[in-house]
Structure formats: structure tokens, C-alpha cells
Amino acid sequence: MLAVVSLIAGLLWFFWVGSVVAIITGHKARRQVRELGYAGDTLAILGLVFGYLGAGSFVLFVVFPLMIGAASGH
Structure with a gap:
């Protein structure tokens, strides 16, 4: 389910x-797959990939431009 x-x-x-949410639940789902033998490891990995891509895009398009703007004094 978490996957x-x-x-x-x-x-x-x-x-x-x-x-x-995708990163947290993806890691929990992978732990359940390993420890309890649940199915869904592929779904959990896909959720992790999309979650990390989303977090990376947040840094790239929001955090980084704010840091550049603050450093340049604008």
C-alpha cells in the first residue's frame, strides 16, 4: 500500500x-518489502525516483534562484 x-x-x-511524501513512503515501503515480504518494490522505487526528481527540481528552480538573487543583492 505504501508503495x-x-x-x-x-x-x-x-x-x-x-x-x-513520495520519498518517505517509498523508503518505508522498501523496508516493508524487505522485512515482511510484501510486493511492490518496483512501485516503491518508482515513487522514490519521482520523489527525488521533484525534490531536485525544487532546489533547481526555487532554492537556487533565491540564493543567487540574495547573493547579488536583488
Whole structure:
């Protein structure tokens, strides 16, 4: 179940909050797959990939430009 949540949240990237949810639930889902033998490892990995891509795009398009603007005094 967490793997599906991770994948959906990673695909939505709703104001990048979905990325955080995708990363957290993706790691929890992978732990459940390892420890309890649940299915869904591929979905969890896809959720993690989309989650990290969303977090990276947040840094690239929001945080980095703000840092550049603050450093240049604008």
C-alpha cells in the first residue's frame, strides 16, 4: 500500500510536498518489502525516483534562484 502512495505522490509533485511524501513512503515501503515480504518494490522505487526528481527540481528552480538573487543583492 505504501508503495502505491509513494508512486502517486511522486507523480503529483503537488507544490513539491508530494515529493517529500513520495520519498518517505517509498523508503518505508522498501523496508516493508524487505522485512515482511510484501510486493511492490518496483512501485516503491518508482515513487522514490519521482520523489527525488521533484525534490531536485525544487532546489533547481526555487532554492537556487533565491540564493543567487540574495547573493547579488536583488
